[in-house]
Amino acid sequence: MPAGSTYTPIATTTLGSAAASYTFSSISGSYTDLVLVCTTRVTGAVDNDDVLVTLNSDTGSNYSATYLNGNGSTATSGRNTSTSKGYWLYVVGNNAGSSTYTVDVINFNNYSNSTTYKTIISRTANSSNGAAARAGLWRSTAAITSITLNCPNSNLAAGSTFTLYGIASA
Amino acid sequence: MPLISTLSNASARGYGMFSGTPAATNSYESIATVTVGAGGSSSISFSSIPSTYKHLQVRGIIRDTRATNPDSLLLTFNSDSSTNYSYHYLNGDGSIVDAAAAASATYIFLSRFPGANQTANAFGGIVIDMLEYANTNTYKTTRSIGGYDSNGAGAVKLDSGNWRSTSAITSLTLTPANTSFVQYSSFALYGIKG
Numbered sequence: 001m002p003a004g005s006t007y008t009p010i011a012t013t014t015l016g017s018a019a020a021s022y023t024f025s026s027i028s029g030s031y032t033d034l035v036l037v038c039t040t041r042v043t044g045a046v047d048n049d050d051v052l053v054t055l056n057s058d059t060g061s062n063y064s065a066t067y068l069n070g071n072g073s074t075a076t077s078g079r080n081t082s083t084s085k086g087y088w089l090y091v092v093g094n095n096a097g098s099s100t101y102t103v104d105v106i107n108f109n110n111y112s113n114s115t116t117y118k119t120i121i122s123r124t125a126n127s128s129n130g131a132a133a134r135a136g137l138w139r140s141t142a143a144i145t146s147i148t149l150n151c152p153n154s155n156l157a158a159g160s161t162f163t164l165y166g167i168a169s170a
Numbered sequence: 171m172p173l174i175s176t177l178s179n180a181s182a183r184g185y186g187m188f189s190g191t192p193a194a195t196n197s198y199e200s201i202a203t204v205t206v207g208a209g210g211s212s213s214i215s216f217s218s219i220p221s222t223y224k225h226l227q228v229r230g231i232i233r234d235t236r237a238t239n240p241d242s243l244l245l246t247f248n249s250d251s252s253t254n255y256s257y258h259y260l261n262g263d264g265s266i267v268d269a270a271a272a273a274s275a276t277y278i279f280l281s282r283f284p285g286a287n288q289t290a291n292a293f294g295g296i297v298i299d300m301l302e303y304a305n306t307n308t309y310k311t312t313r314s315i316g317g318y319d320s321n322g323a324g325a326v327k328l329d330s331g332n333w334r335s336t337s338a339i340t341s342l343t344l345t346p347a348n349t350s351f352v353q354y355s356s357f358a359l360y361g362i363k364g
Contacts, residue, residue, distance in 0.1 A: 006360075007198035032203075032358055033229055066317065066324030068262030077262025081321050109295040110231045115354050119231055119295035121315055121326070133262070135317030135326040137292055167229070169358035170200040 010034075012163035018043050021150035024164050029112035029143050031166030036106040036147065038089065039161040044154030046093035048129045051156070053106070054086040054148045055118070055138050063087055065120070065136035072130050085152075087120050087136040092128045093154070101160065102126040112143040197363040199223070205356040210235065213345040216359045221304035221338045224364025228300075228344075230357035231293040232316075235349040236285030240318065240325060243296070244277035244345045247310065247333050251276055257331040264324055277345075278331030281316025284323075285349065293355065294318035304338040 008031070011024055027034070042049045061082040068077050080088075091102035106122040120136035138144075149162065204214045219226070234241050246255070253274040260269045261282065272279065283294025296316035303310055310333040317326035333339075344357060 005196045005198065006200050064319045064321040064324070066262065066264045066319045066326050068260065068267060068326045068328070075260075075262075075267040077264055077267045077326075079264035079319070079322075079324060107229070107295060107297055109229055109297075110293075110356060113354070115291070116231065116293050117289070117291040119293050119318060121295040121297065121317060123315060133315055133317070133326045133328055135295065135319045135324055137289075137319040137321060137324075139289070139291075139321060141291060167198070167358075167360070168200060169203040169229075169360075 006168040008166045010164040010166050012161065014161045015156055015158050017158045018155040020155055021148055022156060022162055023146055023148040025146040027145050027147070028166070030168065031112065032110060032169040033167040034108040034111045034144065035165040035167065036108070037163045038104040038106065038149070039101045040089065040091040040104065041096070041101045041157040041160055042091055042093050042151040042154045043157050044093045044151070045095060047095045048090050048126065049093045049151055049153055051089040051091050051149055051151050052086040053088065055144050056142060056146050057148065058140065059084050062139045063136065065134050067132055067134045069132040070130045087138070089124065090126060090129060090132065092126060096128045100127055108144055114141050114143060117141065118144060199361045201359040201361050203356065203358040206351045206353055208353050210350040210352055212350045213343055214351065214357055215341060215343040217341040219340050219342070223304065223361030224302065225362040226300040226303045226339065227360045227362060228298040228357055229360070230296050230355070232283040232296060232355050233293045233352045234283065234285050234346040235352055236346070237287050239285070240282045240288070241285050241349065242282055242347045243280040244347055245280055245298070245312065245331065246277050246343050247335070247339045248337060248341055250335065254334045255331065257329060259327055259329045261325055261327040278312060278333070280314050280329050280331070282318060282325035282327050283316070284318050284320050288323060289320040292318060292320040300339060306336050306338055308336065309334050310339060
């Protein structure tokens with residue numbers, strides 16, 4: 001039998017002005033999965049740039065990811081291993097048309113168990129760079145209690161929106 | 171309840187303790203969860219699925235005992251093991267992008283996840299949507315995103331599947347294409363109201 005409603009908005013923010021970073025902290029371990037929806041743009045005068053997703057403030061070389069990207073003409077796949085940059089998003093910069101943002105939906109499945117490394121699955125819609133999917137790994141058995149987003153080369157642009165949901169299974 | 175913090179110039183809005191906004195929505199419900207125990211499991215199933223939702227979603231983490239290559243999932247419905255399934259996929263393995271399809275298959279082929287030769291404690295992740303699963307006028311379509319990374323190997327895969335049946339989905343089974351799920355593999359089934 002169904003155990004009841006669950007897809008709980010934990011917190012959301014819309015940046016009123018450019019910000020160096022944004023952090024969801026003190027994330028409860030009471031859910032099964034987290035879903036982070038990002039509508040993001042950065043302030044750098046570039047077509048696209050990285051936005052890094054750091055978990056529990058871990059800046060060690062404990063992240064890796066495999067990606068699949070289509071840019072309108074070519075499909076590519078690549079990988080980052082043992083990186084300290086965190087899980088990363090590739091979002092539009094200030095060279096993109098105004099009001100253009102990249103949308104990412106990032107799944108942190110079983111984020112609070114203390115037995116397995118944490119797997120991250122995401123999809124990206126980037127009107128400047130195409131469509132992408134990523135599978136990432138954070139080599140830690142710790143529960144995810146904080147998520148920080150930052151752009152190392154510029155700032156998160158005003159109007160960027162980040163919403164974190166928790167899903168609890170029966 | 172969780173707290174939120176902003177480091178600069180954000181207009182933050184929280185839920186629960188921060189406002190009167192109800193913490194839970196009413197359209198997404200947990201139906202059941204299966205977590206594999208210490209002995210492993212050759213498959214997992216959800217049965218007696220009610221038809222009271224519009225869509226179903228399975229979310230999970232997966233690893234199996236395969237000692238050679240990463241493995242994939244086989245999805246079947248209502249114990250139908252005949253050739254009523256078809257699927258397409260787009261896959262990236264870190265260097266090569268490939269796409270393939272199969273018609274008249276005996277399952278829907280999904281995702282990639284690690285086995286015994288991959289980094290310990292690394293599991294694959296998956297989200298499967300079964301759209302209009304209770305509609306008795308249409309064949310059933312699935313879509314999923316899944317994959318894994320084990321710091322040196324990995325894959326990410328987009329899948330679509332079709333079950334040529336107008337029956338409502340009342341049960342589903344997920345089986346590793348090879349070997350068995352390991353302990354801590356976990357699958358949760360949710361219903362989404364229309």
